[in-house]
Amino acid sequence: MLANEEKFERDVLSKIPLRNEPPLPSDWLRIEMLERFRVLRFAPIREGMNVLEIGCGAHAITTVPLAYLVGETGRVVAVDKARWRFFEEITSAAGLRHRIIPMKLDARELPFPFKMFDLAVLVHGVRSLRNEETIIKVISEMLRISERVFIAESMPVANNERQMAHLELYNLRQEIFEALFGEKDDLHYFPLEKLRKFVERAGGKIIESGAFEPALPHYLAYIPREYMGRIKDEKKRAELLRRWDAAYKKWKRGAEYPPVGWILAKPLPSPPSAGGTRGGR
Structure with a gap:
């Protein structure tokens, strides 16, 4: 191989x-x-x-x-x-x-x-x-x-910190798309x-x-921070921004x-x- x-x-x-x-x-x-x-x-x-x-x-x-x-x-x-x-x-x-x-x-x-x-x-x-x-x-x-x-x-399994970093950022995608467009995409694994x-x-x-x-x-969990700025629900937008910032720091160190x-x-x-x-x- x-x-x-x-x-x-x-x-x-x-x-x-x-x-x-x-x-x-x-x-x-x-x-x-x-x-x-x-x-x-x-x-x-x-x-x-x-x-x-x-x-x-x-x-x-x-x-x-x-x-x-x-x-x-x-x-x-x-x-x-x-x-x-x-x-x-x-x-x-x-x-x-x-x-x-x-x-x-x-x-x-x-x-x-x-x-x-x-x-x-x-x-x-x-x-x-x-x-x-x-x-x-x-x-x-x-x-x-x-x-x-x-x-x-x-x-949906993480055997090390780098895999967990991917999962934390990736798992936000479904919620972000649902908040933006009213329907799910990029379902949880x-x-x-x-x-x-x-x-x-x-x-x-x-x-x-x-x-x-x-x-x-693995890099494709990334989703631009600007996406959250388009979410109309202020409470949801603030929550997802906070979670994105925390997850992105880990992803940036290596996923x-x-x-x-x-x-x-x-x-x-x-x-x-x-x-x-x-x-x-």
Whole structure:
């Protein structure tokens, strides 16, 4: 795995342009992609596969390592509902754009009529689905059109101060978005057992699951302080500003990925139809 990781860093990550988005470090996107590469080693990806990615996002953070892993004969169909701003720039810089088919779709209603994919993946995207009903619907759609489904998400666990620093700042995001827009986004992380239940309720049979430590810095809990200034409820605004200031001080000293839980699942077999039983005349 180490040699493959070094090759990925040399052949792909080194081409990703550095960013100028303080207070994030200039190499934050490369580090996030490296974390996705480490997550995907638990997925059964082989060269030549046809892979569906749910929630690719504007920065193609999982799309790039996916496209690298499927090789020249593989394809990644990258789905997102709205976030595409840097996608073309980043995938082209990585030299992998030709392996990717971007599609602007609502993952709750995928247009594919039958199983068209070897694998469907949702990496660090469960938290963006806003409620449990949507989570189950999206996973159900993934199971409907793919032979296997791979899901990975950070867990609400801190084994050191740097992981706790990430969680403290990240956990403010749901409240901030709700206070600003009246609806949740960036949900609090779910325990692995809860993720397993989502998969089962969606009609999946879990093949394998586990957790691992990415052992990398994590910067994406950050949300600008100015967001709190837009909150109309004065009491809520003051409370969130106080909590943000305290959490940001810890985050600034260093934040790290918490443990990541992952699940590999397959669709449950369809029950036999009433007309398919033996023994009739």
